[in-house]
Amino acid sequence: MNPRILLVEDEPAISLPLRDRLVRSGFDVEVVDDGNIALERATAEPFSIILLDIQLPGKSGLDVCRDLRQRGIQTPILMLTAFGETSDKVIGLKLGADDYLAKPFDPLELLARIEALLRRTAPTPSTVLTFGPIQIDTRTATVTLNGQPVHLSAREFQLLLYFATRPNQLVTREQLLSEVWGYDASINTRTIDVHIGWLRQKLEQDPKKPTLFVTRIGLGHQFVPPL
Numbered sequence: 647m648n649p650r651i652l653l654v655e656d657e658p659a660i661s662l663p664l665r666d667r668l669v670r671s672g673f674d675v676e677v678v679d680d681g682n683i684a685l686e687r688a689t690a691e692p693f694s695i696i697l698l699d700i701q702l703p704g705k706s707g708l709d710v711c712r713d714l715r716q717r718g719i720q721t722p723i724l725m726l727t728a729f730g731e732t733s734d735k736v737i738g739l740k741l742g743a744d745d746y747l748a749k750p751f752d753p754l755e756l757l758a759r760i761e762a763l764l765r766r767t768a769p770t771p772s773t774v775l776t777f778g779p780i781q782i783d784t785r786t787a788t789v790t791l792n793g794q795p796v797h798l799s800a801r802e803f804q805l806l807l808y809f810a811t812r813p814n815q816l817v818t819r820e821q822l823l824s825e826v827w828g829y830d831a832s833i834n835t836r837t838i839d840v841h842i843g844w845l846r847q848k849l850e851q852d853p854k855k856p857t858l859f860v861t862r863i864g865l866g867h868q869f870v871p872p873l
């Protein structure tokens with residue numbers, strides 16, 4: 647899949663040739679020319695990087711940058727600053743932008759900056775475990791199901807991670823007690839069942855007929871990843 651770029655620029659004389667250049671360099675590019683639409687698009691869908699002009703109709707690039715960071719959107723942002731906006735680039739970086747480039751810029755330099763940002767922010771492959779529609783990011787302790795975030799408690803996450811690193815293995819209650827709960831005296835096997843029940847509620851297609859978190863009566867539990 648090509649990296650996706652959201653290009654926010656209201657001057658077609660800049661955005662059209664730039665879009666063509668980026669597409670030829672192997673990126674998927676969506677162009678928007680309004681700050682409010684940029685905020686909407688960048689919140690609704692994951693982009694690999696956002697190229698953000700400052701002077702925009704609707705909402706300035708600086709406000710878009712600030713609002714995205716306030717919403718917890720961490721997509722790398724490269725501000726495109728016009729001549730005379732040197733103080734804006736400083737503000738942009740303070741508001742959470744990752745880099746800036748002054749117009750007019752050499753497209754080759756822009757490409758180099760984009761590649762550098764993508765390298766810097768790319769997750770190490772081994773930190774993301776994928777099981778069909780389920781993705782577990784061990785670095786950020788986040789889980790998504792069909793791309794939608796799933797809220798797990800810390801214990802649920804530990805339990806899921808324990809299973810996910812042992813796909814198809816039979817795991818005994820004793821193992822779970824010792825390695826997920828650390829032999830906390832206040833917990834009993836019922837606690838394990840309750841937590842597995844919560845994982846089923848959050849991740850199984852039909853929690854009443856679990857296929858991911860399977861109980862083998864008298865033996866233990868098994869995480870069976872979807873094919």
Ligand code: CA
Pocket residue numbers: 655656657699700701702
């Ligand atoms: Ca502009």
